[in-house]
Amino acid sequence: MYTLLSGLYKYMFQKDEYCILILGLDNAGKTTFLEQSKTRFNKNYKGMSLSKITTTVGLNIGTVDVGKARLMFWDLGGQEELQSLWDKYYAECHGVIYVIDSTDEERLSESKEAFDCGLPESPSEQAKQARWN
Ligand SMILES: Nc1nc2c(ncn2[C@@H]2O[C@H](COP(=O)(O)OP(=O)(O)OP(=O)(O)O)[C@@H](O)[C@H]2O)c(=O)[nH]1
Numbered sequence: 001m002y003t004l005l006s007g008l009y010k011y012m013f014q015k016d017e018y019c020i021l022i023l024g025l026d027n028a029g030k031t032t033f034l035e036q037s038k039t040r041f042n043k044n045y046k047g048m049s050l051s052k053i054t055t056t057v058g059l060n061i062g063t064v065d066v067g068k069a070r071l072m073f074w075d076l077g078g079q080e081e082l083q084s085l086w087d088k089y090y091a092e093c094h095g096v097i098y099v100i101d102s103t104d105e106e107r108l109s110e111s112k113e114a115f116d117c118g119l120p121e122s123p124s125e126q127a128k129q130a131r132w133n
C-alpha cells in the first residue's frame with residue numbers, strides 16, 4: 001500500500017529534472033538570459049535588476065519549473081580562462097544553450113572558435129558515455 005501511495009505521490013508531484021548548460025563568450029548575455037527566464041517562469045521570483053548583473057566567476061545556478069519538468073541551469077563564466085571547464089560540465093548535462101551577442105559582430109568568429117574548441121567533437125557519444133559510466 002505504501003509503495004502504491006508513494007508511487008502515486010511521485011507521479012503527481014515529482015518533477016523530472018534536467019540539467020541545461022548555458023555557454024557563450026563573456027558578456028554574451030548568459031546571466032541576463034537566465035535571470036529573465038527565472039523572472040518569466042517562476043511565479044514568486046521577483047528578479048534582480050539587470051543592471052546589477054556582473055561577470056560570472058565560476059558557476060551560477062538557477063532553477064526554472066516548466067510544467068512537469070524542472071530545468072536546472074548551469075550558467076558558466078565565459079571568460080577565456082574559464083572556457084576549459086566547459087567540457088567537464090558538458091558531459092553531465094542534458095542540453096546546451098549557446099548564447100551569441102549578435103550585435104557584437106567583431107566577436108562572432110571568436111564565438112564560433114570557442115564553440116568549436118570548447119565542446120567535444122562528438123557530443124552525444126561523450127554525453128552517453130558519461131551517463132552510462
Ligand atoms: N541591450 C542588451 N544588453 C544585454 C542583453 N543581454 C545582456 N545584455 C548586457 O550585456 C552585459 C553582459 O551580460 P551578462 O548577462 O553578464 O553576460 P554573460 O554572458 O553572463 O557574461 P559572463 O558572466 O562574463 O560570461 C550586461 O551589461 C547586460 O546588461 C540584451 O539582450 N540586450
Ligand SMILES: [Mg+2]
Binds near residue numbers: 030032055056075077
Ligand atoms: Mg554571467
